[in-house]
Structure formats: structure tokens, C-alpha cells
Amino acid sequence: MRGISKQFPGGLCANDHIDLDIYPGHIHALLGENGAGKTTLMNILSGMYRADEGEFSVDGHAAQIRSPKEALAHGIVMVHQHFRLIPPHTVAENIVLGIGRWFFSPVKKIEKAIRDFSAQYNLPIHPSSRICDLSVGEQQRVEIIKALIRGARICILDEPTSVLTPQETKELFPILRKMKSEGKAVIFITHKLEEVLEVADHITVLRKGRVVDSMPSSSLEADREEAKKQLACMMVGKEVILKVRREQVIIGNEVIKVEQLRVMNDREIETVKGVSFSVRKGEIFGVIGVAGNGQRELVEALVGFRSFSGRIEKTSEKFGYIPENRLHMGTVPHMSIAENIILTCYRDFSGPLFLDVPLIEEHAHRLISSFRIVAPDTRVLAGQLSGGNIQRLILARELSQNPLFLIAEQPTHGLDVSSTEDVWKALLDLRRTAGILLITGDLEEVLSLSDRIAVMFQGVVVDVLDASSAQQRVEEIGLMMTGGLKKFDRGR
């Protein structure tokens, strides 16, 4: 791939002139934080997205990849993080779907091929099992065989271990090595340093849409810990230049205290493993981590969506929440701005039977102007607003209720610069009168806004730092986020 660039509407530059070389019989790791552009790049390679600029060449010849079918013609197949399988169907039915070779009894005919590949690559799988009865690890193997049977020469795996148990992860690597020895090229997208060093032959690090560096893994430091530091440094950079000033605020009482919180996800796997922290009025407590390390389950437990064990003590039951899913959880897309603005406090705007419409309108107008929501009038539907404006709407609603405690979950994810600034400003304003729990994957954001920073990796708070020392230790934070460091080593 040469010079691949892609911009999304809204100005987000996901890929910026990226070059990438893939060789057969190699395992190539694509490393980077959330939003670095890894998945976008691979989506382009596998034909799901089209690049704005750039070109491909396959086996030395120029090639076009404009659709998954064309990608497949070149032997490029992607195994997504969320499997594309049909649960009530059997393994064989899933694998044979779309293969037009046989009309009669396709299932029987493909069973032999499945068994052959299964034996060759050491991927034990029964063709007649139903997907819904298989474990996640087994489902992943089905996806891999599906790719191999279709003649994949380049197999892209998107965060393959994010859905696996540690045991299943251990079982995956020999499979990747076998694929490598059979001459396949394996690209795997990840943010976990341990895995990269374990299995990759070649590593490309992306940051903010650009290639930071690309090197064979042999060229890294021999000592694993040193190698991890090198990589983390590439992933998050040496320093972050902050554009925001935090004013001094008197710290008040605790607004929330969490003790030994344990939460299970939908698959009954523990994803929050004994987390404890507290947030006080007047501070922003930032939890930094790559998405998928338990943050979502943590927030769901705090908000009341998920059962947990451990203790959560809130000073008051009322708190503000800015969810990650702006459109469907934070707002009702089919309702107007005015309706969304009173969504969680409508009782303050109604009499015994009816809503006080003039009052609501006045309130909505006031908030629209003070939070700079761009909309012609209050009747615009929330779903018609841009991401930044939806977020301003949610902020307006939550902040106008003067909460003592606010949870902000990935508040600037996917937002343009101006909206991001507005969000930051609003949070810093609120900080004077409330305690804020900020969950984010954006290092710049957490360093700019937080008074204290907790780094979360695989369900555990690796360490908690003060903002003042955090600025100097960006590399260490990067390491902790990616599993390279178990605890902030104050000695160094």
C-alpha cells in the first residue's frame, strides 16, 4: 500500500499517506491506540472502504481494491472483531455461504474441505456444530477457516484477542504461526504490546493516522521490557502539548466512592477486576485506557445498567451522565431538541398533568444559545444534528441540572476541534462545583482535563497518578495502557 489517505466527513483524517508492505509467511502487527487509524486502513485494504488517495500493488503489479470481492480476488480477507456469523446455522452452512460452486448438498461437499483445513492448520472444529453452541474462540476459528477456504493469502485479524479468554489467546498464537509457515501473510491489529512481541515478525506503529515507524521485531531491544517501552513511546509520543489551562479549585467532599468493584460482561467473563477509587467535588478523575479494557462495564455498573459485586457509594442518587453512545442512549433521535433537553428532568417542567410547553421552549432557547447548539429552532430532531451538536445538547441537559457528580464517557470521540473545545470548556466549568469521572482513550484529553489519572488495562487500575507528575511520564502511561507495565515505577 502506498500513500493511502482517507478523510471522514467532519474533517477527521483517519489515514494520512500511509505506506505499508506485507510479505508472505510473515506475521505483521499493526499497533496503535484507538483512533490511530488501524481499522480504517485495514478496512481499505479489505475493500470495505475506499481510500481518497493512494494505490495498491499486489505481487508487484498495480491493483485496484474497490470492494470486498475484489479484495478476495487478490486473496485478502478480513476477520472482524465482531464476527460475521449466523448463530443458528452450522459451521458448514456458514462457511459455504456465498461459495457458488455447488448447488446440491453444498454442506456435505464442503465438509471434507473443512476437515482438511482443520487438520492442516490445527484448528479443531466440527462442521456440523451450530455457531450458537460454540465458544468465542471456536467461532473465531470458524472465521479463520472461512477465510482460508476462500483462498486467503493475506489474513487480516482485527483485535483478535479482545474477545478471547487468556486461555483462548494462548491457543491462537500457534494457529497464526502455522498460517505463517504455510506461506500466508497475517496482519493483526492490536493495542497490546505483549502480544506483539510474542508473535509478530514485523511491526508498524500508527499514531493519529500516520505511520510512526515500521520495523522488523528483531530490530527492537532484546529485553522485552525495553522493547515495550520503545513501542509505547512510538504509540503515544514522548510528550503531549496541552492547550488548556486548569484553574486551581478547592477540593471538596467525596461524591462517589468505589470499592473492589467487580463486573461481568455479557459473556459472563469478569471484565472489571476489583477496581477502587473515589472522586471528590472540584476534581476531574480521568480513567485512561484503550477501549475494551473494562471501561464500558465499569460505567454500566456505576449507572445502574449492570449488576456488580463490591461497593459503590454515591453522595446523592442524582448524577449526570454523558454516554458514549450519543445518539441512541444520550438522546432520542426522533424527538426534538426541546424534548431531549428536558428528557431527564421533565418533572421540573410540568404541572400535575401537562407539560409546561412555554417554559420548556424558553429553557430550550436559553440552553441552545448558552451552549452554542447550532440549530434553526427547537423543533429540529436530535437525530438531524451533527455529532458535536448532539454532544452540546447532552451537555446542556446534564449540566443545567447542576449535578454534584458527572460521568463523561468518551465525550469527544469523533468530534471536530471546535466541539471538542466546547466540551472541554463545559467540563472544566462544571469542575468548580462537582466531581467528574472522565472515561476516555484520548491521552491528550485526559492529561488536559484531569486532576488525577487512573490507567486502566484489562479490567484493572494499573496505577493512579497526579496530573503534575503525569505530564512528565507520558511514556509510562502509554506502557501501562498497553500492558507493558504493571505499576508505575516511581523509582525511575
Add this chain to the structure above:
Amino acid sequence: MGWELWVVETLRRALAYGTPLLLGTLGEIYAERAGVLNLGVEGMMILGAFVGFLTAFVTGNPWLGFLMGAAAGGAASLIHAFLSITLGVIQVVSGLALTLFGLGLSGVLGQGWEGRPLKVSLTVLSVPYLKDIPIVGKIVFTEQNILVYVGIGFALLLWFLLFRTSWGITIRSVGENPATADALGIRVSLIRYLCVILGGILAGMGGAYLSIVYRPSWTQGMTSGMGWIVIALTIFSVWHPLAALGGSYIFGSLFYLSFRLQPWLAPELLTIMPYLFTILAPMLLSVHKKLRRRMGAPAALGIPYRREEE
């Protein structure tokens, strides 16, 4: 001795009564397996009934009547297909609209044709040799009209197609997870169109059966709710053509019994039965967790598919 004969006769009639149900259900199974809920069965059936009757009356050829009835059903189903697949309208609404449309249109067109008896009909025959098989012979192969065998034939053929061929896997996948099928290069809209049209053709044929074979004449609204029973049957047969065979004959026998048992039982009691069965069957199935996932409705049923753009 009396009750034995009685059972045999009931079953024999059940095949005849159940055939229009079977045809309609097979069609609806295909539409729903592809993910499209078509509540317009009643409308398609009655249009098929009228067009079939009219054609048979005018041409004197019952087979031509079936052909045209099937075509009428298929054409009507195109409306629903366009609305729900291409335009992505709420499928319940467009299906109901089709039903009302079919009932109304057939009523309007049928004025003046009411009560005129159809002189030609399908021959009733008994299959030599096979009719002598004890019990089964008396039920299946004695004095049945040809369409009963056509119905059974279709059931077997459509079962084979759905479960033993690549087309079947494609159809079922489109109804379970159209995004996955789309990602593999399958043309979801085309498959859905074809299945809905097939459903219309079979419904039209089932309707034509009513006006040509069952009661060779035309009466406004003569399907009398059969289309709704088809929809219930689709669920009751767990979207499986072979179960539809059994189910439609069970329902067919209930139909027959509701007449036969009139001296002793209010007919309404037995006409409730099909719907009662349809409520009970999924309830019983859902008790077993694994069965539930395997035998439930196609996961994408009723949900218009739109490819998620970047």
C-alpha cells in the same frame, strides 16, 4: 367400526381442505425465511381466487385458471415487495395494505360474477394400486383431486430447496443476518424479491384452489380469513416446509370437523383451534433454550435491510 371410518374420512378430507393452506404457507415460509413479513396473504389469495375463477370460467380450462390465479398473486405481491424491500417501509403496514387492497379489488371486479357456478373443475381421482394400501391408501390415494398431490410435491420440493441446496442456505442467511450475506457478495434485495414473489404465486394458487376446486364459484370474500390462518401456520410450522405439510392437514381436519361436529359442538370452537395451536406451539418450544435459538423466527424478519455506509 363406525369411528374408524370416521377418522379415515376426516383425514381424507383434511388433505383436501388443507391444500390451499399448504400452498399459502409454503409461500409465506419462503418470504419470511428471507426476512420479509408478508401480511398480505389474504389479499393475494382472494385475488388469485377471483382471477382463477374468471379465467377458468371464460376459457373452460381449470389449469389455465390456476396459472392465472398464481400470476395474479405474484403480481400483487410485487407491490408489497417494492414497498418493503426497495423503499424499506414498515412491513406490517404494507402487508395489511395489500390485504385490504386485494379484498377490495376482488370485490369490485367480482360484482356480477357472484353465484355463477363453475362448470369445469379438476378431476377427482383415485390412484390405482396405491389406493389399496391399508389406511394410508384410503386417506391419501382415494378420491383426491390432483392439486393435493401438487401440494405435497411442492412441499417436498421446497423443503429440499431450502435445506439441501446452496440457494436454500443463501435464502436462510439473508433472513437471519442480511449484513453477513451482503458482505459475502449476496444480493439481499434480489433474493428477498424472489421469495416474496414466490409467496405471492403460491398464495394465488391456493386462492384459485378455493374458487375452482373447493367451491367452484365466486363469492366476495370467499377466502374467509384463510390468509390469516396461513400466517399462523407459518409460525406453527416453525418455518419448515415439512412441518407445514403436517400443520396444514391438522388445520384442514379442524376445518372439516367444525362442520361435521356441528350437531354437538359450536363451530366457532373448532375455528379457534388453529389460532390456539399457534399460540401454544411457540410457547412450548421456547421452554427449551437450545430449541428456541434453532427454531425461532428468522432473526432479521420484518427488519428492512439497509447497507451501512461508511
